[in-house]
Amino acid sequence: MARQQPVVAARSAGLWVCEGIAGIGEIVDTWSARDLPFSGAVSHTNVTLLTSNGRRPGDALYALRTSLNASPGQLGDWNQNQVNPCTWSRVSCDPHNNVISVSLTSMGFSGVLSPKVGALKMLGTLSLQDNRITGEIPQEYGNLTSLTILNLENNMLTGEIPSSLGNLNQLQYLLLSRNNFTGAIPMSLSALPKLIGLQLATNGLTGQIPDHLFQLSDFNFTGNQLNCGIGFAHRCASRSGGASSKQNTGMIVGIVGGLLGLLLLGCLVLFLWKGRHRGYKREVFVDVPGEVDRRIAFGQLKRFAWRELQLATDNFSEKNVLGQGGFGKVYKGVLGDNTKVAVKRLTDYESPGGDAAFQREVEMISVAVHRNLLRLIGFCTTPTERLLVYPFMQNLSVAYRLREIKPGEPVLDWPSRKRVALGTARGLEYLHEHCNPKIIHRDVKAANVLLDEDFEAVVGDFGLAKLVDVRKTNVTTQVRGTMGHIAPEYLSTGKSSERTDVFGYGIMLLEIVTGQRAIDFSRLEEEDDVLLLDHVKKLEREKRLDAIVDRNLHRNYNIQEVEMMMQVALLCTQSSPEDRPAMSEVVRMLEGEGLAERWEEWQHVEVTRRQEYDRLQRRFDWGEDSIHNQDAIELSGGR
Template identity: 75%
Template sequence: MAYIIVLLLVACFCDFVFPDSQGDGDALYALKISLNATGNELADWNSDQVNPCTWSRVYCDQNYRVVQVQLAFMGLTGFLTPRIGALTSLTTLSLQGNEIIGDIPKELGNLTNLTRLDLESNRLTGEIPSSFGKLKKLQFLTLSQNNLSGAIPESVAGLPGLINVLLDSNNLTGQIPEQFFKVPKYNFTGNNLNCGPNYQHPCASDSTYQGSHHKARIGLIVGIIVALLIIVFLGGLLFFWCKCRHKGYKLEVFVDVPGVLLDGFFSGSRSFASLAEMAGEVDRRIEFGQLKRFAWRELQIATDDFSEKNVLGQGGFGKVYKGILADNTKVAVKRLTDFESPGGDAAFQREVEMISVAVHRNLLRLIGFCTTPTERLLVYPFMQNLSVAYRLRELKPGESVLDWPARKRVALGTARGLEYLHEHCNPKIIHRDVKAANVLLDEDFEAVVGDFGLAKLIDVRRTSVTTQIRGTMGHIAPEYLSTGKSSEKTDVFGYGIMLLELVTGQRAIDFSRLEDEDDVLLLDHVKKLEREKKLDDIVDHNLSKNYNIQEVEMIIQVALLCTQASPDDRPVMSEVVRMLEGEGLAERWEEWQHVEVTRRQEYERLRRRLDWGENSVHNQEAIELSGGR
């Protein structure tokens, strides 16, 4: 009986924390089963997990409701379950390029927030549901290259927001509703519909029709252009290679993903080279991510003409300003002042891509962006409690110190955010500058990992990437400094240093400690006090003894495990999360202590041997000098 009561309490708690996301998770899991997703496909879609916002290809809003599902080109079969109609907050559903069969469920009409529906290139049959007429916010409807039949419902044609309707290459018949011909872009070719030369309206809008009619000709022209571009590109590479070799430099160009994409001419996988970025590609990708495009004037007014009094902080690529939009929404605007340099422009693209695909409660959400010929700006939610570093070391008079329970939540929340970046994003995302200043605090003092400007997408087939070293001294892992190769384990090291910042309230490097003949590096300082069992001397004095010493010891142990010299010895972030939750720390710590004791013993033996050798030399010199006299 007691066990049943506990289960009921847990269920009530989960419903309180995630009142609607659990229903979203059930609907998504039903979709996974109906699409026959097996093996490695959607492996992290777990029915036992309350919150689906950590699942791959699923994106949520700030209320943990599912707003995007991206399952394109995954080779999925099966059918669409009617339970998908429970995802009432969904704005984007992309299932194109699969082998889905059966009818389109009428329950899709319940997704009244949907703005984009893409079911292209499947094997769907039956009619277009008339319930689509309830999708008043729908802008993009793509049902091309299926086996749909019957007439196009009048209710669909009356949708007020449609700007793109693609129903080509099906078996549709009958009259095309007149309203469809007012949509900016439409395509009804490849059906048995009353359009074309013998009717009043063409089967496709001008741009679509011309593109289809002259497909072969465009393909020939594009082929010639691509060939010329490749020749010029290879010639340029050969020239630079010869020049760099002559000067003794090493030229490295990494192409992360095979394939080519030339701004819409070709579809398929995407190729990025370090020497060329294609004009317009950034904006095209961002618009697909449903981010808001802000006008420059709008952000200029919001920040009071980017006034210095609104500066929240400054990083390697520009300043961050507090802003208030016209609807009184508070935002943080990151203005990239050096984007014209190769690093600045690449950083803008990386950050937009990172934050667009990484959606998690412990990661900073990107609201929108602004681009002009001379400016790049990113817009985030304003974090009213600023950063952990601010709360630890930069408090103004009257502001409260970050208490111990809040520090524990920061430790766990940051770990969960990094775990998502490393283990649930594909390709994985490496932050490369984990520190207290880059962990923000929302209104409830929950940790939100921000500043992906230094992040690097890493293909799952590669464990490291050679690049210029980015980060903050004191937080950079030793192998990254020595080799320039970063991995998720460099983030683990930075996270360990961040834990020490949380416990001590001190900076990673502090030259004022030299006055007390102490270690400049916070890591060495804590290691020394931990060996001497002086844990109370480690803890931030601003806490005024208001902490649990056992919990302090646990976090210090996790921090020291994360900052081991060898990256192979450090835990992965999922292990860190488990250790902070009380699982497996004792075993890892005992193993670490054994290694540390052995290492220190070897060090002491070597030091005594060197001391003995120096003393022997001095004694021998003394004998020789006395004998000579």
């Protein structure tokens, strides 16, 4: 029984027993979810995560964070004590919780590369370009046998390119331009069977280039002291790799641009001529359920150039960061026509089908048009980048208005909070019941609900997880979301559904009413529950409704409306997904229909569950006391 005590201690503190909390991993190795006398536990199969050499992948990644000299504000969710790094920002995993992608671009790192990264045998993409990283590439990176893309461009790396990179038989792109590498190009690189692109421009490399590398479809050796170019048998760069001089590049761009301009002008003239003669302009529209006399034109997405978004965000400056979530950072930007936009730079998005598959998914997201959903303006893709462009929401997010407002800014009043609750519910209902394939958000929280100029709720970040087709399985590639908002069955099984979104929505309602975070460790100081859900349930049982409401409202609210919203929140956060209402039911309950019946049913179930839990707790305590009594008997006997 000695192993059981930490588990009970963890529950009494209000924590779900799960990966990511210091010390819990060891406990869950011994227990399975069904052994625990409370809901919300995760199976030990999701917790014991080791690399092939016996190390935890989180250790290797945290060693990289340390060696790069990351500031306290960078990669703040990379927790040294966390067993599973798959929920960390800029990290992507496969269904088996193997780390397959790490993207740390343009973060201003000035440290060195950690050799411990070589332990991540399933890593497919490592992107560290546009930093100030120094030192050499560790030889251990030759152990990354699943690596397909290694991008270290535009850093301050030195030394020779390690020959061990010739062991990377899956490598397709090796991007090392604009560094300070010296010595010769390793002959081992010419034996890589899947290598497509090799970018080594602007370094200090010398010697002979292996002939086989000139057969690649994309290479660039310019800006070195290598044997190529004039007087040698090969060009220094492929046609896709860029010309050796800016003048030639400008000439090519000018010629191509002129031809494209003439072609577009001809197409425009032809289009106008046909339209004038036919007397109409053909458009494709989709109807928007719930909208009156309003249709949205489809096919209006704009494909932005990388340079355009780079200029709009001041080279993705940290001062323009609006927020950061599981999919990447969001930057405020101003386009050339002075339009304000929000640019989401996806850090761990992988499309198995490449650019074409990404565009298809983007088009599917763009079809989801509703007044309570964030509209997608356009997108941008490069071989290593995926960006989405949205309109800028000047009132930022609900989370900001609840907890982060600056002095002098107005607090979100109660009527506005009611509108946010109903608007968010309508947006999620549309995603679940009016999209085909339906869209599961998987990270519903106050930070992902934005506010337009009229303080109307606009749900963002939808469609970036997985578009769930009703004809297919809903097993997800990895657990996405924010601790405290994640439904227990999603955390333990990795399976998401509309009801996992309902759970997250219920937690968001608690945020709206209380103004508090879903997890707050400061409540431990008051010997209270860390999880907001447990904290509210306790106050609700004690009939202390006034203690639940955000103090910033200064009692300017309707207590009956608060009670109604709390009831809806508790119905949405039931431990069993089958017991939670659908979002269409949530909308009706918020509008005053059917809540009383559902609440009476919930109270009966909750009382039964509490009685069963108390019975198990007493049984556990009795068993533990029996052991202590037995020990006392043994110590006092045999004199």
